[in-house]
Amino acid sequence: MEFFQVEPAYISKDGCRLIWKGIDEDDHDAIILSGEELERLFELLSKDSTGKVELEDEFSTIWVNTDTTQFRLKEHKTLEVKTAILRKKILEYKKMPHEPKPIKIYPKEFFPSITIENDEVIEVLNSIPNDKNKTTISDSDFFRIISTRRSTRNFDTSRLVEQWKVDKILATADTAPTAGNFQGFEVFYIKNKEIKKRLVEAANNQPYVNAPIVLVFCKDPSRVKINFPPEILAKFSLQDATLAAAYSQLAASALGLSSIWIGMLDEEKVMQIIGTNLRPSSILCIGYPHQKRLPKSRRKLKDLIHVIE
Numbered sequence: 001m002e003f004f005q006v007e008p009a010y011i012s013k014d015g016c017r018l019i020w021k022g023i024d025e026d027d028h029d030a031i032i033l034s035g036e037e038l039e040r041l042f043e044l045l046s047k048d049s050t051g052k053v054e055l056e057d058e059f060s061t062i063w064v065n066t067d068t069t070q071f072r073l074k075e076h077k078t079l080e081v082k083t084a085i086l087r088k089k090i091l092e093y094k095k096m097p098h099e100p101k102p103i104k105i106y107p108k109e110f111f112p113s114i115t116i117e118n119d120e121v122i123e124v125l126n127s128i129p130n131d132k133n134k135t136t137i138s139d140s141d142f143f144r145i146i147s148t149r150r151s152t153r154n155f156d157t158s159r160l161v162e163q164w165k166v167d168k169i170l171a172t173a174d175t176a177p178t179a180g181n182f183q184g185f186e187v188f189y190i191k192n193k194e195i196k197k198r199l200v201e202a203a204n205n206q207p208y209v210n211a212p213i214v215l216v217f218c219k220d221p222s223r224v225k226i227n228f229p230p231e232i233l234a235k236f237s238l239q240d241a242t243l244a245a246a247y248s249q250l251a252a253s254a255l256g257l258s259s260i261w262i263g264m265l266d267e268e269k270v271m272q273i274i275g276t277n278l279r280p281s282s283i284l285c286i287g288y289p290h291q292k293r294l295p296k297s298r299r300k301l302k303d304l305i306h307v308i309e
């Protein structure tokens with residue numbers, strides 16, 4: 001693993017991501033530093049001092065020595081970088097204005113909102129991409145969220161969905177696993193009221209598609225740079241887009257929102273309406289439900305699971 005670069009942390013405006021790259025194209029590790037951790041590291045490096053920076057997880061430490069800086073990480077092998085290289089990169093990085101990195105490039109850039117109001121929930125959510133906070137989602141929270149999720153087709157359109165919740169839902173899509181880590185999918189965040197109405201028609205006239213938050217998940221096989229036949233790449237991108245949408249759907253539930261997954265859609269019509277040549281796999285419609293409902297039942301596990309010994 002070789003130190004590669006410093007990138008903005010896409011979910012917080014102050015921190016950063018330190019990237020190490022391996023030999024393979026998709027082989028890289030990222031360390032996410034909070035604003036405070038970055039500040040402490042910057043202080044040491046800018047003064048040419050040596051010392052250590054304790055990371056918030058209470059187990060990992062950055063040791064800045066004269067020649068080499070070591071990242072001794074919890075549950076991970078130590079990563080190293082020449083202190084001079086790290087100093088140069090961090091000092092350069094700190095010179096840049098701290099605008100959040102755009103997550104979406106087409107058709108319009110997306111910037112996560114900067115002000116985040118609800119500390120309590122945000123602590124839980126921050127733990128989704130980096131698992132660094134002490135308040136990580138406990139097992140019981142996670143299983144409670146997935147086991148109580150219930151789709152809704154009846155949104156309370158008078159209740160606005162907070163922008164930071166949308167940010168979290170989108171950032172969560174970006175944490176889903178993808179084939180070869182090539183992220184063979186794109187998300188279209190539909191804000192335009194007219195386009196939402198037209199999507200209703202493209203989705204077999206399902207009226208709830210005109211929801212407070214509408215996300216169209218599209219397959220992007222051209223991103224999947226693996227030397228496999230096109231049908232395999234198409235399958236990978238379908239799976240990438242589906243998983244990302246599923247992650248977003250669960251994130252919405254974790255945030256007290258409800259959603260409906262729309263698979264019944266006319267692909268060509270959706271592509272034409274949103275102006276893309278990428279095929280949609282699903283539309284995720286999200287909002288506050290008019291009424292919270294209990295989860296639906298499922299078949300018994302003994303009927304679902306087939307054990308092969």
Ligand SMILES: Cc1cc2nc3c(=O)[nH]c(=O)nc-3n(C[C@H](O)[C@H](O)[C@H](O)COP(=O)(O)O)c2cc1C
Nearest residue numbers: 149150151152153206260261262263264265295296
């Ligand atoms: C692949 C897929 C396609 C779906 N398509 C639609 C759809 O077009 N319209 C709709 O109203 N619900 C659709 N749904 C939602 C399901 O009907 C719903 O998830 C299912 O009834 C289980 O309910 P639950 O999500 O509350 O557990 C779809 C769900 C999946 C996973």
